[in-house]
Amino acid sequence: MVVSMDTTFNVDHVFAALADATRRDIVLRALDGSEGVVELAGHFQMSFAAVQKHVAVLERAGLISKERSGRRKVVRTNMEALRLARGLLDEYESLWRGRIDRMTDLITLSKETEA
Amino acid sequence: MVVSMDTTFNVDHVFAALADATRRDIVLRALDGSEGVVELAGHFQMSFAAVQKHVAVLERAGLISKERSGRRKVVRTNMEALRLARGLLDEYESLWRGRIDRMTDLITLSKETEA
DNA sequence: CATGGATACAACCATATGGTTGTATCCGAG
DNA sequence: CTCGGATACAACCATATGGTTGTATCCATG
Numbered sequence: 001m002v003v004s005m006d007t008t009f010n011v012d013h014v015f016a017a018l019a020d021a022t023r024r025d026i027v028l029r030a031l032d033g034s035e036g037v038v039e040l041a042g043h044f045q046m047s048f049a050a051v052q053k054h055v056a057v058l059e060r061a062g063l064i065s066k067e068r069s070g071r072r073k074v075v076r077t078n079m080e081a082l083r084l085a086r087g088l089l090d091e092y093e094s095l096w097r098g099r100i101d102r103m104t105d106l107i108t109l110s111k112e113t114e115a
Numbered sequence: 116m117v118v119s120m121d122t123t124f125n126v127d128h129v130f131a132a133l134a135d136a137t138r139r140d141i142v143l144r145a146l147d148g149s150e151g152v153v154e155l156a157g158h159f160q161m162s163f164a165a166v167q168k169h170v171a172v173l174e175r176a177g178l179i180s181k182e183r184s185g186r187r188k189v190v191r192t193n194m195e196a197l198r199l200a201r202g203l204l205d206e207y208e209s210l211w212r213g214r215i216d217r218m219t220d221l222i223t224l225s226k227e228t229e230a
Numbered sequence: 231c232a233t234g235g236a237t238a239c240a241a242c243c244a245t246a247t248g249g250t251t252g253t254a255t256c257c258g259a260g
Numbered sequence: 261c262t263c264g265g266a267t268a269c270a271a272c273c274a275t276a277t278g279g280t281t282g283t284a285t286c287c288a289t290g
Contacts, residue, residue, distance in 0.1 A: 015134035019127050031214040089204050099146045
């Protein structure tokens with residue numbers, strides 16, 4: 001499934017990007033778009049380049065973007081993308097819930113049969 | 116972050132498990148727990164063993180489980196885990212939204228400054 | 231316009247992932 | 261108890277990921 005937006009973005013990439021604690025933390029920290037990659041890297045144990053790579057993954061997923069600010073490039077969470085990602089999860093969730101709902105009685109029945 | 120449940124489950128694993136279209140499809144198909152791995156595999160192009168591996172990933176993430184049913188082992192989506200996963204996403208979303216909300220005026224201000 | 235801080239990128243390594251084929255085990259049906 | 265269908269697992273391969281260090285580029289500042 002592909003959700004259209006500024007930069008078309010990929011469900012696989014979004015979930016994959018979120019499947020790492022460091023990256024989820026970066027998304028949080030970048031919400032106010034006040035830090036460059038150096039500052040971000042300061043919060044973690046790993047090397048600067050490693051953080052750069054994580055940032056690249058998030059960027060590829062469309063979850064963050066970088067913009068020049070004076071001498072630095074500031075990392076900012078893409079709120080639009082975040083909302084879209086969220087909507088995406090909602091879609092799946094409702095799909096799932098839909099099926100779950102349609103199934104509830106069957107399950108309840110079978111549970112009672114088991115007992 | 117670790118959410119306690121029947122089998123303690125890992126955010127990284129959950130997101131990673133969802134970062135693949137085949138696996139998301141399996142989660143859907145396994146909601147009614149009517150198919151074994153062979154039947155599931157029938158829906159995809161890849162080999163049986165490949166599907167088995169995907170199932171294993173989902174199982175490790177706690178999103179599905181297998182239970183014997185006669186000669187077969189039936190794959191069933193773990194609804195509890197699904198709801199927990201969903202709750203997890205909600206948690207993140209509210210965290211994010213919280214920050215976003217607290218930030219809205221600042222952003223609006225800066226936007227106006229830009230204009 | 232030269233310097234240096236910030237960023238980018240390349241090469242390298244270890245491990246994980248996603249796929250294959252092949253073989254082994256398990257267990258209900260007959 | 262044997263047979264065969266369903267499942268499991270091992271070995272292998274290609275590629276991706278997450279980390280490292282080192283080098284190159286970029287550009288605002290002084």
